[in-house]
Amino acid sequence: MRIEFDTGILAESVRDIPDFPKPGVVFKDITPLLADPSAFSSAVDAIVVSYGRGHIDKVVGIEARGFIIAAPVAYHFNAGFVPLRKAGKLPYETMSESYDLEYGEETLEIHADSFNPGEKVLIVDDVLATGGTARAACDLVARAGGDVAGLAFIIELSFLGGAERIKDFDFVSLLQY
Amino acid sequence: MRIEFDTGILAESVRDIPDFPKPGVVFKDITPLLADPSAFSSAVDAIVVSYGRGHIDKVVGIEARGFIIAAPVAYHFNAGFVPLRKAGKLPYETMSESYDLEYGEETLEIHADSFNPGEKVLIVDDVLATGGTARAACDLVARAGGDVAGLAFIIELSFLGGAERIKDFDFVSLLQY
Numbered sequence: 001m002r003i004e005f006d007t008g009i010l011a012e013s014v015r016d017i018p019d020f021p022k023p024g025v026v027f028k029d030i031t032p033l034l035a036d037p038s039a040f041s042s043a044v045d046a047i048v049v050s051y052g053r054g055h056i057d058k059v060v061g062i063e064a065r066g067f068i069i070a071a072p073v074a075y076h077f078n079a080g081f082v083p084l085r086k087a088g089k090l091p092y093e094t095m096s097e098s099y100d101l102e103y104g105e106e107t108l109e110i111h112a113d114s115f116n117p118g119e120k121v122l123i124v125d126d127v128l129a130t131g132g133t134a135r136a137a138c139d140l141v142a143r144a145g146g147d148v149a150g151l152a153f154i155i156e157l158s159f160l161g162g163a164e165r166i167k168d169f170d171f172v173s174l175l176q177y
Numbered sequence: 178m179r180i181e182f183d184t185g186i187l188a189e190s191v192r193d194i195p196d197f198p199k200p201g202v203v204f205k206d207i208t209p210l211l212a213d214p215s216a217f218s219s220a221v222d223a224i225v226v227s228y229g230r231g232h233i234d235k236v237v238g239i240e241a242r243g244f245i246i247a248a249p250v251a252y253h254f255n256a257g258f259v260p261l262r263k264a265g266k267l268p269y270e271t272m273s274e275s276y277d278l279e280y281g282e283e284t285l286e287i288h289a290d291s292f293n294p295g296e297k298v299l300i301v302d303d304v305l306a307t308g309g310t311a312r313a314a315c316d317l318v319a320r321a322g323g324d325v326a327g328l329a330f331i332i333e334l335s336f337l338g339g340a341e342r343i344k345d346f347d348f349v350s351l352l353q354y
Contacts (some may be wrong), residue, residue: 017268029268031288035235035257044252058212067244068260072252075221080212081245089241091194091206111208 011175013039014155028155028177030126034068043174044072047124047152050172051077056149057119058082062108062137063089069154070124079122082114084137095144099136106133110140121146128153128173131165138169188352190216191332205332205354207303211245220351221249224301224329227349228254233326234296235259239285239314240266246331247301256299259291261314272321276313283310287317298323305330305350308342315346 013033020027033039047069056079061070063085074081087096087107094109115121123137128151138148148169156162156173163171190210197204210216224246233256238247240262251258264273264284271286292298300314305328315325325346333339333350340348 015269020268027268031260031267031269031291035259035291037251037255037257040258041252041255061245064241064244064262064266065260067241068238068248068258071245072249074214075218075249075252078214078218080214081217082212083208083242083245085241090208091197091204092192092208114208114212 010039010043010154014175028127028157030065030154033154040072043069043154044076046174047073047122047172048076050152051122051150055120056122058115058121058146060084060110060114060121060123060137060141060146062123062125062133065127066125069126069152073122073124073152077122082110082121084108084110084123084140095140097136097140097143099132101132102130106136108133108136108140110144112144114144115141115146117145118147119145120149122149123151124153125151126154128156128162128166128171130160131162134162134171135165138166187216187220187331191352205304205334207242207331210331217249220246220331221253223351224250224299224349225253227329228299228327232297233299235292235298235323237261237287237291237298237300237314237318237323239300239302239310242304243302246303246329250299250301250329254299259287259298261285261287261300261317272317274313274317274320276309278309279307283313285310285313285317287321289321291321292318292323294322295324296322297326299326300328301330302328303331305333305339305343305348307337308339311339311348312342315343 015029017027059074061067093112150170153173192206194204236251238244270289327347330350
């Protein structure tokens with residue numbers, strides 16, 4: 001189920017970068033949005049409002065840009081923050097999940113003790129693209145004992161079809177392209 | 178000048194990890210602190226209180242753990258957030274600063290348009306160790322037109338002497354080892 005939210009004011013603070021990270025790709029750069037106090041706090045607040053105060057125990061941020069949105073969302077919720085990192089970065093016992101990228105494979109890791117059983121978890125990242133990362137994050141949170149309450153993204157690249165991969169979950173994306 | 182702050186309640190939520198990232202090193206793992214809503218929000222609030230509401234325009238977070246603290250500090254200050262990243266990660270025009278590590282060299286980058294001239298900037302990272310990263314961050318922010326109002330860290334590894342490298346600036350560290 002898609003949660004709808006009117007956040008048209010954010011759109012003007014996203015910048016198109018042609019040919020990044022490789023030729024032919026237009027990268028959606030959110031750094032102007034992050035640098036603008038109104039846009040940044042609006043984005044955080046929109047996610048918090050979408051899921052309701054008091055209903056989230058832990059907010060998972062996906063390395064590295066996901067941390068920037070997930071951490072203030074956790075703070076505003078008065079929830080804990082849990083990092084989901086690339087392989088080898090987390091120092092304690094981990095669980096991992098690998099998934100396919102356009103070229104090659106990526107592995108995400110989470111600390112095995114991140115959740116108390118049944119804790120309500122919100123997963124936050126900057127962009128929903130093909131949904132491979134998002135789906136792996138959902139699977140990893142569930143394996144670690146969390147209950148995925150939903151996902152939230154600043155940007156959804158709708159033409160890549162990522163929504164289909166996470167259709168079993170509630171999610172919110174603030175801007176769609 | 179060192180700003181003193183009583184945050185003893187945070188100490189019990191930091192976990193020692195022996196031999197990470199390499200043999201002989203005891204890593205201070207802050208993930209239990211981040212996962213505890215009281216400890217996480219206390220750490221963020223302690224930094225905000227140290228610098229005073231209304232006096233910071235931009236908060237710079239250093240990739241990647243620095244993002245997790247810097248972003249909610251920016252949110253609480255109603256300031257903008259600016260990422261300071263490893264080489265090649267930022268998509269727009271960048272300025273860079275290289276510095277020596279124990280083995281080899283590291284390069285940090287910032288978007289060249291991150292600041293309006295004279296904006297007050299707070300630099301946030303998880304750990305102050307030798308001060309090499311912190312000093313490079315100060316230099317880079319100044320070159321990009323920001324006015325470094327100070328720095329903030331969750332942890333200071335005092336025995337590594339990083340404070341000496343940033344003695345020209347105000348800074349706060351919440352826990353010292």
